[in-house]
Amino acid sequence: MTTALAFRDVNAFYGPAQALFGMQLTVGAGETVALLGRNGAGKTTTMRAAMNILVRRTGEIDVLGEPAKGTSDRIARRGVGWVPDDRRIFPTLTVRENLLLAQKSARAKDREPVEFDEVLEILPIMKRLIDRRGSALSGGEQQAVAIARAIVARPRLLLLDEPTEGLAPVIVEELQRAVADLPGRFGMSILLAEQNLAFVQSIAQQVLVLETGRLVYSGTAAEFAADPSIRERFLAIGSA
Ligand SMILES: Nc1ncnc2c1ncn2[C@@H]1O[C@H](COP(=O)(O)OP(=O)(O)O)[C@@H](O)[C@H]1O
Ligand SMILES: [Mg+2]
Structure with a gap:
């Protein structure tokens, strides 16, 4: 498998409202692709759309070499980790319990989970959070736990939805190191939705920019970095 995720001419709808127009994207194996764009x-x-949840769509989407059909759970079973923007972790459970559940769930799907030691090595912040309850964590800490939990399942494709939104700089730095480490360590492919340009530029090989549901730019991270006009046109207002 050389392509982890592919969209061909995808239109997506919420009821009658169209949210994606002719979307094209490819995330190669072991590649990190950033999806930039303002809110909405x-x-x-x-x-x-990749998880086949909440949206009606046309066009073709392949996830890990197969069409994105069926429930999101079935798609996840192929080896997809999705960290949505709501950072849902179990509030009454400790971080350790949250991660144990993720390990158990990975085993139930015949996937070999990542051991705790390695998770702590990737995200050292987990060391001091491990025995705290989800409800006692800050937003940034919860986000780190949500990412740790996704990593535990050793996904082949990781979808990260605005992981740095609202986080303190020290946590952003740690996430940056962690996410940058994943492709080399596990061969993971990553689609990263972000508004934090510094974060994106340190991690991604490809950059895509969306504007009101349309792809308005696609280039390598180096090309993107070299062309400030793209940032001014599509991202300056309303981006972090
Ligand atoms: N559950 C939903 N129901 C109806 N419209 C939605 C829903 N979620 C998002 N939208 C609309 O779809 C468009 C794209 O939203 P979204 O994908 O959330 O953008 P982003 O993640 O880039 O901020 C926006 O116009 C938004 O209002
Ligand atoms: Mg969003």
């Missing part, structure tokens, strides 16, 4: 551009919808 269609980043989250792109991830929902």
Whole structure:
């Protein structure tokens, strides 16, 4: 498998309202692709379409070499980790219990989970959170746990929806190191929705920009970095 995720001419709809128009994207094996765009551009919808959840769509989507059909659970079973923007972790459970559940769930899907030691090595912040309850964590800490939980399942494709939104800089730095480490360590492919350009540029090989549901730019991270006019045209207002 050389392509982890592919969209061909995808239109997506919420009821009568169209949210994606002719979306094209390819995430190669081991590649990190960033999806940029202002609020409402269609980043989250792109991830929902890949998981076949909440949106009606036309066009073709392949996830890990197979069409994105059936329930999101079935798609996840192929080896897809999705960290939605709501950071849902179990509030009454400790971080350790949250991660144990993820390990158990991975085993139930015949996937070999990542051991705790390795998770702590990737995300050292987990060390001091491990025995705290979900409800006692800050938003940034919850986000780190949500990502750790996705990593535990050793996904082949990871969908990260605005992981740095509202986070303190020190947590952003740690996430940056962690996410940058995943392709080399596990061979993971990553689709990263973001508004934080510094974060994106340190991690992604390809950059896509969405504007009101349409792809308005696609290039390598180096090309993107070299062309400030793209940032001014599509991202300056309303981006972090
Ligand atoms: N559940 C929903 N029901 C109806 N419209 C939605 C829903 N979620 C998102 N939208 C609309 O779809 C468009 C794309 O939104 P979204 O994918 O959430 O953008 P982003 O993640 O880039 O902020 C927006 O116009 C938004 O209002
Ligand atoms: Mg979103």
